[in-house]
Amino acid sequence: MELSMKVHQFARGFWEHEPSLSLGCKRFRPLAPKLANTESGSITASFDLKSFIRPESGPRNKLGCSDEKRETTQVETQPGGTRWNPTQEQIRILEMLYRGGMRTPNAQQIEQITVQLGKFGKIEGKNVFYWFQNHKARERQKQKRNSLGLSHCPRTPPATSITSIITLDTLGEVEREEDSPYKRKCRSWGFESMEEERRYCKEEGDKTLELFPLHPEGR
Amino acid sequence: MELSMKVHQFARGFWEHEPSLSLGCKRFRPLAPKLANTESGSITASFDLKSFIRPESGPRNKLGCSDEKRETTQVETQPGGTRWNPTQEQIRILEMLYRGGMRTPNAQQIEQITVQLGKFGKIEGKNVFYWFQNHKARERQKQKRNSLGLSHCPRTPPATSITSIITLDTLGEVEREEDSPYKRKCRSWGFESMEEERRYCKEEGDKTLELFPLHPEGR
């Protein structure tokens, strides 16, 4: 309690000339100033903390974090809808892909799906990603609930409909059919694509383009 | 068993003219061709499954998945290292940021950190993200292990070093200082940034640029 207070003060004094070590928009008091005097002084030289505030484009707006955040640092906060509201067609296609055996699409797959589904309404890559995550998990727990509720032999699927068989049986083997004998490598998240594309894109950053015309759908 | 086999055959026959519904590189037999005949035929019209193989750029290489993957669809598979191997400087900076209170940086923060850390060695955004995830989790479990091993009162930190206090106490309050009263919104994954930048980048996709000169470090 008292010691942390001391550290706090110390750090404050040390970093006084900086507005604060604000990275992005969340502000926090920088502590632990042991960077400069440990082993290699070259770090301090080339690691410019100031550029962390905002790499290019000088001081944009002093301290306007809470208001400014909604416009500059946020990307997906359009006026109106916050979270993705899938259309019927999008759901249908996603379910088709799921039934087709797709469980965790990688970044490229996600991108392609996003492009396709974008024809039916606004959608982002992360929506596709989350949909598969959630659908898989909830299908799993639904199935568990069923097998427990029926108190049935949990290893034999009841073979009710084709769909269930596709989901459980056939595509299970399809899933692992050619995922490389080595290991699963090219996985999702989309970071890799982003990393690559960053080199060509000159950090445009601030516009919030409306890519898809946002079909008036509503399910 | 038998039914799934039937479905399998049926699907195969139905999709015979397609090489396979290969999305990205993982191949799987497309099943459940119930898209066309359900409710709205307009989907089939504009949802072009062929473009899933590869949206632009025609047939690149027939069936050459297993070999081609290492060069064209993979991004991070440079000759040599597969997974990120952080340099001393990178670790030092990351730990500094962690001690400074950063726990789950959002996409923009990750990008900026990545740029900074790129001065000391090759790094991607996802590496930064994963580092924070792992570090946070393992710091947590280490702490839990300690509190259990010492069989001490788990509510009073022993106040051993400054660092521990910074990590646990002071920055805990800093963490929630200005993360918006609303909710955590601008979060990581990098999908949002990717989504945005995709509009400017024309799917260059195939080069494996060496952005940073990969300092000969070795720890």
Place this chain on the structure above:
DNA sequence: GCAAATTAATGATTTATTCAAG
């Protein structure tokens, strides 16, 4: 000393859980 074998750390993914919008 030095590789092969083993172990410890830790980067990368997946799964479970939780939060919150509608």
Place this chain on the structure above:
DNA sequence: CTTGAATAAATCATTAATTTGC
């Protein structure tokens, strides 16, 4: 109550330490 979004926990996999037999 359903489900999109986000985080935490658990797990997998790979690289560096290290031990060990020679």
